Amino acid sequence: MARRTGKLREDPITRLCCRGSRGVLLALLALGCGGEREAGRGDGGAAPPAGASAAAAVPAAGDSTTRADDGMWVMPARTYDAIRYSAQTEITAANVKDLRQAWTFSTGVLRGHEAAPLVVGSTMYVVTPFPNILYAIDLAPPGGRLKWKYEPPTARASQGIACCDVVNRGAAWADGRIFFNTLDAHTVAVDAETGREIWRTKVGEINLGETMTMAPLVVKGKVLVGNSGGEMGVRGWLTALDAGSGEIAWRAWSTGPDRDVLIGPDFRPRYPQDQGRDLGVSTWPAEQWKVGGGTVWGWLSYDPELDLVYYGTGNPGVWNPALRPGDNKWSSSIFARDPDTGAAKWAYQTTPHDEHDFDGVNESILVDLPIGGRTRKVMLRPERNGFLYVMDRATGEILSADPYGKVTWATGIDLATGRPAMNEAMRTGNRLATGVCPASPGMKDWQPAAWSPRTRLLYIPHNHLCMDYQGMEANYIAGTPYVGASVQMYSAEGKGDTTYRGHVTAWDPVARRVVWRIREKFPVWSGAVVTAGDVVFYGTMDRWFKAVHARTGELLWRTQVGSGIIGQPITYRGPDGRQYVAVLAGVGGWAGAAALGILPEEDPTIALGFAIAVKDLPQHTPQGGMLHVFALP
């Protein structure tokens, strides 16, 4: 069933600012109609009143081939279905070789830049790593012009409790406001036009080890945010704040009794392992669920038709599984929730009793696929644990779960029970397991994949690593690391290999196989974006920004930038109607820790074992912080 967004014919902000009375009329209509849209039409699809869609266009989920691209990028995945696809066709596989840098903009910050720039109308918004400055850049003048910048009073001390660099994965725009999180566990709403702070709400406590790095999702007037700190003994949650006032509307904890996890009478988990009362308590030793992780630091998606928000939870706190016998629910789990109340509709734990730090926070990409002779509404989950799940997003049924790289920790997923069949030699409770694949950053970590409805392929930037992992004693002191594991990672090709530690894979989820794969020297820690011109863009930690052919993986264009890329590329239509590609460069993140001045050769288990695997990274990139914008000449 095709759905259509309200087609945005006009650039709302430019018009409001610059086109006088018609703009005022539009603004009034937008104000009048915006509330309705958020409250419940959900699909955003039926043709809205003329111009009313202007200020509050809500991109919808579903099959994007029938949806026209408005040229904006209002949330990190652009649309609620998280497919990161742009229908623009100016840049094609044929002409991308002529792409050149249009302009750059220094963020003034050195550390890992993981965000996706936003484009709303003719303004680009960029959130930096700590101190989380928000820049608004006017795209109309050539080379961009800074409109304003907002500098939140982010607590400096929060830098000391961020496990994996002081990153930020971006902001979200809705209803004339920019929403984003700061490292010290606050959520901020800023007026998109003026840069004035509207509200700033404290949602977490840094003295408990809580930080925030994820990009919010705004659904039906609620700003959905989650915390970080699974390596600090933090108890995870997803919180909804009212977009207007910033007050907390509901909070769904990731562990604990059902009333905390917002599991109620509507909860219909598909598999027996997920059925039962208060599993968030009974699958833990006494009290351990209170420091049980399950943080929500990754991606959220939304299906307006089913009215369900999808997201996953992180690892179960302490890395030594012997300290937490039991399935440890609801860590490493996928949830489907009602956005108005937070009530859970279904859940599935991908990795019960995780022994390897296989978080479940990766993106849920919502597409409709022909499977088993009929069209199914599915979610594609390129999971940390090495399996690519195709799941029915209405019920949580797993349709397929196949390894999309080298996996040794389990032999497969039992589709009848939903449980992984674990390889006993890979257990890590108080013991050393060697040759565990994938390594803790998983087959893929947070770096988001993209889906092209044209090629029907999923483009996955990801890792090619294995590890040795030893569980050991951990002591809990609030605000300090609570890990209990000694880990060393290396290329899946073998210890000492420095030529192949990451790849970009094109995966066919219906045929369930790799279509093409590009090997990379370092783990590919940037996101991917794919366009209707059949071009896939991604960046590498050794400072390349690349364009490859979506159908064949052939390298079409690349350019070298000043620092490794771990950000999420976007493509947008500028005020001049041309297509632009933008990405943030600035190495860091967990993968880039080795380039931040630490010493893995003298201490091989630092950065949770990642740094030694990429100890040659500093030779390939310094730190940096730059926005790069590209276009055809």
Add this chain to the structure above:
Amino acid sequence: MRALVGTLGALGALACGSERAPAPKGAAPPTSAERLMVNAGELQAGPVVHRAVENPIEDAAAARADGRRLYVWFNCAGCHGTEGGGGMGPPLRDPQWIYGSDPASIFQTIAQGRPNGMPAFGGRIPDEQIWRIELYVRSLGGVDTTVRAGGSSGRSPTQAQQAR
């Protein structure tokens, strides 16, 4: 026979037991009163005054091993690496010390915490334990041992550290 053995044992236990009636602790804890006067940075307005405060522990070898145990138990290793290679926190093996590498500065850094994310441990663990951790930290090799009394490491932080 058994009664005799038991009696001897009991007498022995009694003898040891006389040590078991300790006096309750008297005055306020020494930590706050004796908080060291050490600057956080290297610049001093006016003429420079050198104040050398050494680690008061005498039996360094045993205390250093104990310092390593505390370094792990209190999760210093979790941020700075088991061997001081760094991670969430800066490395302790290299010669860059943002807040000073002399014993008193390291002591204060641990006790007071520091603004960019070093938590404060003072007041909750005794000074003795902080000095032991300081011994271990200094043994990791990052301290420029050619610099003598005066309290300054003699090296300024690099640009990379300014980003922290």
Add this chain to the structure above:
Amino acid sequence: MPSHALAALLQAVAVAPQSALEPAGPGAARIDRLWDLMLWSGLAVTALVVALLLVALFRRRRPDELPPEADRPGDPRGEHANVETGGRGRAGEGRPRSERLGARWMIAGGVVFPAIVLTALFLLSVRVLGALYPRRGDTAAVTIEVTGRQWWWDVRYLDSAPGAAVRTANELHLPVGRRVRVRLRSHDVIHSFWVPGLQGKMDMIPGRVTETWLQADSAGVWRGQCAEFCGMQHAKMALVVVAEPEAAFTRWLAGERAPAAEPADSAGLAGRETFLRSGCVYCHAVRGTPAHATVGPDLTHVAGRRTLAAGELPNNAGNLYGWIANPQALKPGSHMPAVPMTNEELHAIARYLRSLR
């Protein structure tokens, strides 16, 4: 000494029976029986040997037992040998009867007899040893995991339901008459788990898991002791084993499962607050509060334990205050420091801990 005075002495120093010679459980009973057998058989053999020696020393010799003259010093070539006895007695019929008998005595008594006796004792020992410790596949209703740490015992009652596991320290409770499987680990160096009244020793070796049975056939309290030198306070690493009827044991276990008692009044709340703000929470856990540290003993029900400091101090107010205020005076070298605190804080923390039954 009058037994009631002895009992008073024992009470005063909170010493529970710790004698391998007074077994109260099947393990120690087996060992005791074997020990008795070895003792008496050893005594018997010793008596026999001493008797033979005395006989040999004081018995008068018969003429045919005298050595040949040639064996007298000064005549090495036997030139003055007694021809009738064949000189040195090398020829068979020439050897004195006493010598032949002596050789037989030596072989019988020095080779055959010890071989038989020792083999028998060895086989018995092996049999007893094999019966003392669990084998793969043995089941038990209760499994306890004890981890030896310098210098205390980290005790966990395991359960198939992860939330029902119990963690305590330095004290074990057993149901009377039922055997309990004890898994032994070590956190740091080699320790050895020994409750002489109930069972033999079993080492706790870092990196390995060893196992033993514990069973008490009557209700009572026994003292155990670390039996492998493990550092400065090895001598003060004791534990208390309490055997109680099944119902009482179940009640105790259920009580241990419960989280810490909520303070009953504002003074108690202030005490908990002081505890949570202190350095105690860097090492100790109290379930039901934000204190989750595990490098020190779990204090959730510390007030219900009989001793402090690993069996060394009776658990009463004075000892608790003294232990918190200055542990190094009582157990120098132990890992518990004198946490900085004022008198008021000490009072508040001790009061709070004494409420944790």
